[in-house]
Amino acid sequence: xxxxxxxxxxxxxxxxxxxxxxxxxxxxxxxxxxxxxxxxxxxxxxxxxxxxxxxxxxxxxxxxxxxxxxxxxxxxxxxxxxxxxxxxxxxxxxxxxxxxxxxxxxxxxxxxxxxxxxxxxxxxxxxxxxxxxxxxxxxxxxxxxxxxxxxxxxxxxxxxxxxxxxxxxxxxxxxxxxxxxxxxxxxxxxxxxxxxxxxxxxxxxxxxxxxxxxxxxxxxxxxxxxxxxxxxxxxxxxxxxxxxxxxxxxxxxxxxxxxxxxxxxxxxxxxxxxxxxxxxxxxxxxxxxxxxxxxxxxxxxxxxxxxxxxxxxxxxxxxxxxxxxxxxxxx
Numbered sequence: 001x002x003x004x005x006x007x008x009x010x011x012x013x014x015x016x017x018x019x020x021x022x023x024x025x026x027x028x029x030x031x032x033x034x035x036x037x038x039x040x041x042x043x044x045x046x047x048x049x050x051x052x053x054x055x056x057x058x059x060x061x062x063x064x065x066x067x068x069x070x071x072x073x074x075x076x077x078x079x080x081x082x083x084x085x086x087x088x089x090x091x092x093x094x095x096x097x098x099x100x101x102x103x104x105x106x107x108x109x110x111x112x113x114x115x116x117x118x119x120x121x122x123x124x125x126x127x128x129x130x131x132x133x134x135x136x137x138x139x140x141x142x143x144x145x146x147x148x149x150x151x152x153x154x155x156x157x158x159x160x161x162x163x164x165x166x167x168x169x170x171x172x173x174x175x176x177x178x179x180x181x182x183x184x185x186x187x188x189x190x191x192x193x194x195x196x197x198x199x200x201x202x203x204x205x206x207x208x209x210x211x212x213x214x215x216x217x218x219x220x221x222x223x224x225x226x227x228x229x230x231x232x233x234x235x236x237x238x239x240x241x242x243x244x245x246x247x248x249x250x251x252x253x254x255x256x257x258x259x260x261x262x263x264x265x266x267x268x269x270x271x272x273x274x275x276x277x278x279x280x281x282x283x284x285x286x287x288x289x290x291x292x293x294x295x296x297x298x299x300x301x302x303x304x305x306x307x308x309x310x311x312x313x314x315x316x317x318x319x320x321x322x323x324x325x326x327x328x329x330x331x
Contacts, residue, residue: 006258010034011147013250016043028053035082040116042076062094079114097126111138115148143233149225155182157190158200171234175204177211179223201227207241282312
């Protein structure tokens, strides 16, 4: 049983809930010792039945979907939370590709998002939708954990934000990757995370220093199961690793967390972030300010451009999730 000061999260693309019933006692105990368990590709679209070692969890489910009358269902998500005196569910929301919940852990509000993004270009837009949904429920001070199978291969991409903790011994600036392949979705994912100053844990955290493979089958190996956090979450992390359940398929990812650690952070800085849908609003704001304020020199003009960007939602503060100090930017 976890102590009130510590906890653990597990993420696993289980490839059908039947695998939960096939585990031997030792592996079942390994799964059941975690306080929060996120499972994707459950393939479940009927009455939910879980093994006895998971009976004490509060269950949040997004059912799988079935296209047509034949074939197995697709996707499906299950978030299991062992509520206790140090872990309580505050709220949750669900969408087609994710379950998002706010919990109270050791008197700290934490946001946890569980996601599965299908392969194929038709699902690429789901990634941006996911992060915009997360933006809406996350406050700048909230530790955020995003656990999912993105079907994205990112190689060594995923730069640490400039505001990342500079003295953390758990999460490092440089990240390694056993899987060196980068696909188009991986590039898109890293672009989205970097815009939001989020940190990809794989390959830069104690326990996964080499960026281990997360998927193995007869066609090859890859790392597509990812843990993504904000800077606030790095102060909670103690360890992350992959634990072997089967010789093939996805490998469960586990994160150990504890009380907030004090870390030295580089000062937060403001920066612009262009959004095409804000272009007209920004232009109108520039024209209004030029009318109201005389421009004497280039410095005055630059000041107007920056102020108009902030007023129209094209400016964020690094280190705060998606510039939530500036509400228009979020949508």
